[in-house]
Amino acid sequence: MLHIVNKSHTERGALASCLRLAQDGATLLLTEDGIYAATAGAADASGIAAARTRLKVCVLQPDVEARGMAGKLIDGLTAVDYAGFVDLVAEHPTNQSWL
Amino acid sequence: MSEQKKFMFVNRKAPYGTIYALESLEVVLITAAFDQDVSLVFVDDGVYQLKRGMQTKGIETKNFSPTYRALDGYDVEKLYVERESLQARGLTEGDLLVDVEVLSSAEMAALMAAQDVVLSF
Numbered sequence: 001m002l003h004i005v006n007k008s009h010t011e012r013g014a015l016a017s018c019l020r021l022a023q024d025g026a027t028l029l030l031t032e033d034g035i036y037a038a039t040a041g042a043a044d045a046s047g048i049a050a051a052r053t054r055l056k057v058c059v060l061q062p063d064v065e066a067r068g069m070a071g072k073l074i075d076g077l078t079a080v081d082y083a084g085f086v087d088l089v090a091e092h093p094t095n096q097s098w099l
Numbered sequence: 100m101s102e103q104k105k106f107m108f109v110n111r112k113a114p115y116g117t118i119y120a121l122e123s124l125e126v127v128l129i130t131a132a133f134d135q136d137v138s139l140v141f142v143d144d145g146v147y148q149l150k151r152g153m154q155t156k157g158i159e160t161k162n163f164s165p166t167y168r169a170l171d172g173y174d175v176e177k178l179y180v181e182r183e184s185l186q187a188r189g190l191t192e193g194d195l196l197v198d199v200e201v202l203s204s205a206e207m208a209a210l211m212a213a214q215d216v217v218l219s220f
Contacts (some may be wrong), residue, residue, distance in 0.1 A: 007116070008113055008116065008144050010143060010144055010187070010188075011112070011113070013145055028177035033117075034114045036113065036144070036147065036188070039188070039189060040166075041188055041189010041190065042187070042189055045187070061157070062157025062158045063115075063157075063158060064156050065153075065154040065155075065156075066115055066154060066155040066157060067114065067115065067150060067153060068112070068152035068153040068154070069150065070152070071125055071152070071175065072189065082159075
């Protein structure tokens with residue numbers, strides 16, 4: 001299962017719900033304002049620091065760069081571009097966008 | 100010109116994910132053109148609007164962050180950031196692209212209470 005979260009973890013509860021309901025081994029892609037959850041200083045509170053040990057956590061790199069956060073990401077993540085986004089969707093039989 | 104009022108713009112959203120940050124900036128510039136006393140405050144995810152080093156080519160969206168640096172040309176010189184919001188996001192004043200005054204929550208509350216008009220984005 002591919003989970004996609006595009007909302008800020010401090011603005012909405014989408015990420016918290018996703019992390020609660022995602023099974024071990026699933027893939028999580030953070031896009032748009034979702035990427036802030038994977039930055040140093042925020043990743044502990046957002047749950048991403050802990051989640052990366054049981055989920056494959058990916059970030060959409062153009063959204064990271066647009067927000068000036070390229071130097072702020074925590075380790076242990078996979079950066080993908082738009083083609084990589086398409087590959088993730090194609091590789092996973094099911095995906096869920098958390099709105 | 101009629102008498103000046105104290106306008107405060109409260110920015111609480113991250114840039115690009117929604118249109119709020121850009122819309123706020125537009126209204127700030129309009130208000131400044133009417134020669135009003137304008138303050139901008141950045142709290143919660145609004146502090147992300149001022150992060151330096153934005154590169155928006157990849158999302159094919161205009162990078163409007165340089166506009167914050169041009170605000171003093173419109174006599175908008177009062178920019179305030181809440182310290183607690185920065186800390187919660189692992190940011191410091193050095194991460195910001197423009198000079199701001201960093202306030203505690205209590206100081207921010209007092210500043211807010213002293214306004215004539217507060218507009219929230």
